[in-house]
Amino acid sequence: MMRLNVPLTGAEELAAVAEVLESGYLTQGPRAAEFERLVSEYVGVPHAFATSSATTGLHLALHAAGVRAGDEVIIPDFSFPATANAVIQQGATPVFVDIDLDTFNMDPALIGAAVTERTRAIMPVHAFGLPADMDAINAEAARIGVPVIEDAACALGGTYRGRQAGALGTAGVFSFHPRKIITTGEGGLITTSDDALAERVAVLRTHGAVRGSHYMSFVDAGYNYRLSDVHAAIGVAQMAKLDAIMAGRRALAATYGEALAGVAGVAAPHVPEGTEHAYQSYVVLLDEGIDRNAVIDAMRAAEIETTLGTYSMHLQPYFRDRFGIADEQLPQATRAHASALTLPLYPQLAESDVLRVVETLARVLESHA
Template identity: 40%
Template sequence: MTEQMVVPIARTSLEPHEVQSVLGPLESGWLVQGPNVKSFEDKWSAFTGAPYSLAVTSCTTGMHLAVAALGLSPGDEVIVPAFTWIATANVIEHQGAKPVFCDIDPLTFNIDMAHAATLVTERTVGIMPVHLFGLSADMTAVMALAEKHGLWVVEDAACGFGATFDGQHVGHFGNAGAFSFHPRKAITTGEGGMVTTADEALSTKIQQLRDHGAVMSDLQRHLGPKPYLLADHIHAGYNQRMTDIQGALGSAQMDRASAIIEERRAIAAEFDEAFSNLDSLRTPHTDERYGHGYQSYPCMVTLEGSVESINAARNAWMETLQTKGVSTRPATHAVHMLSFYSEKYNLKSEDFPNARAANDCSISLPLFHGMTEAEKTHVIKTVLETAPT
C-alpha cells in the first residue's frame, strides 16, 4: 500500500551551509548580539534598500520598539487593520494606547484607506498598515493620510520579505517597519525580527532601547579602547537583542534572498494558472504596482450564500483536504473577533464586515520554497478534485 503524501502548510528549507553557519558563534564563544548580527543587518539593508536595519527578538518586539521610540503614550490612538495577526494591536495596547480597528479591502486583505480616513480623531497619532501575506498595503494612500494629519507610520512587514510597492521594498516608506523571522517566513531564525528605517535619529533610539537603553552595545564596548568600562544608559530600555547564533543563520540565508523570492513567486504562478477556472476560489491579488513576496498563498472561498454558509463549506473543505494530505489554514484572524479585544472594546463581528468575511471564508494553501514537484502536483490535483461548488 502506497503511503499518502502529506504536504505541510509551510516548511523550513535550509541548505547545509546555512545549518553549519550556527557553529561559527558557538565555536567562537561570542553568542550574544555581535558580528554575525551586524552582517545580517547589513545584508538586510542591501536587499531592502533600507538605510538602517536593526535585528531584534521578534517582529512584535520590533514594532514595540518602533512605537515606543516614536513616543506612543496612554490615551493615544493608532489605526490598525482589523484583519491581521494580534501582535499588530497588542504593541499599541502594551503602551497604554488604543488600537482603532479599520476594515480591509476584500480583494487585497489589506487596510481600507477610505475607511481609515474616517477614523482619524484628535487623539490619533499613528497608523500601522500591514503588508499581509507578502502583498504591500497601498503606501501612496497610507502616506497621504499620514501627511494630511501629521501621523507617524509604522509598517507591520512581518510577512513583507520581498514585497515591493511601485518598485520600492516595503519597510521604509513610513517612519519604520518591522519584519518577522518566524519559521513560517521565507527567512527564518526560529524567532527573530528586523526593524528598518530611513531615519538616523530613530534608528539610534531603537538601537539603544533594544539594549537596555545603553549608548553602545557590548560588541562596541568590547572592541573599543576601554572595554572594562560599562556604558551609560540614557533610557529605561528593554532586552530585545537578537543572538549571534540567530544572526549567523539569517546572514547565511540572505545570500540567496533573491532566489528564495523568485522560487516562491514561481510556485504562486503555477497555482494561479492551475486554479484560474475555479469559480469557488479567488486566488491572491496583485497588479503592476505590487511585487508579491508570497509569504503564504491566501485565497477566498467565493460560493454563493451567507458568510455562515460559506464558512461551513470552507471548514468542511479544509477537513477534506487534511484527510487527503494537504494542510491548510484560515489566512489569519480578525482581531476584533478575538475575546480580549471584542470584550474590552465591545466589538461585534459585523462591525468590520470585510474582516469578518476574511476571517470566516479565507483559506491558505501550502506554499514554501523547497516545495517539490510532487508536492506541488499533489496540492493542485487535490484542490481541483475537491473544491466546493
C-alpha cells in the same frame, strides 16, 4: 502529509551556527551586525536593527516613534494579533480599520473616519507579503502629521512602485519566524531611514544604554530586545538564499494562479499593478457559504495541510470583550476571517505538488457545493 511551509535550511545554516558556538560570542555581536547590514542594503535604507521577534520590533518601533499610553494607533483588523498586542503593550489603543477584500490589506479610504485627536501612528500590515497601498496611507499620515510603521512581518522581498517593503514608511518591521520568507528560528528586524528614530531604537533595544569608553550609561528605561548571534548567523546564511527563495515562491504562485483559474468557488490572490507580492503565504478566498473549516478538514484527510488566512482581531476573545466591535462595522475582515484559506507554498515544492493541491481542492469544493 504535505506541509503548509518548510523552511529552506541546510548545511550552510549548520555551519554558520557552529562557527558562532565555537567563537564563544553568543549574544548580539558581529553576526547580528552583518545580518543587519545585509537586510538594510537589500531593503535600501541606512538603518536596520535586529530584534528578538517582529512583535518586540513593532513594540520598539512604536515606542521610538513617540506612541505613549492613552494614544491611538490605526491598524487593519485582519492580521495576526501581534499587530494589536504591540500597540496595547505600549499602553496605547488599537483602532481597527476594515480591509479591501481583494488584497486583504487595510482600506486607505476608511482611515479618515478612524482618526481622532489621540491618533499618533498608522500601522498598515502587508498581508501575506503583499505591500499595502502605501501612497494613499502615507498621504493620510501626512495629512494628520503622524508616522507610518509598516508591519512588514511577511513582506521581505515585496515591492511597491519599485521600492522594497520596509522602506515605504517611517519604519518597517520584519519577522523571521520559520513560516516567513527567510528564518532565523525566531527573530525580527526594524528598518528605517529616519536618523532620529534610529538613534532612539538603538538605545531602547539594549536596556536604554549608551556605551561609553569604559562602561554604559543608562539614559532610558529600555528593553532587552536584542537578537543573538546564534540566530543572526542563520539569517546571514538565509540572506544568501533569498533571491532563489523569492524566485521559487513566485514561480509556484504563478502555477497556482493558472491552475485555479478554472476552479469554481475560489478566488486566487489579486496583485495590484505596480506591486510585487512576496508570497509568504498563498491565500485564496472561498465563495461565501462554503464552510472553510470543513475544507481544511477534508484537505487534511487528503494529506495536505491548509489553514485559515489570518485572524479578524475583533472576533478574538480578548479584543471582543475589551472593545465590543460588531461584525457589521468590519464586514470585509469578518468575511475574510471565515473564508480565507492558506495553501502550501515553499520553494521545495514541485509544480506537480501545486497541481495536486489544486486538483484536491477542486474535488473538495465540488463536494461542498
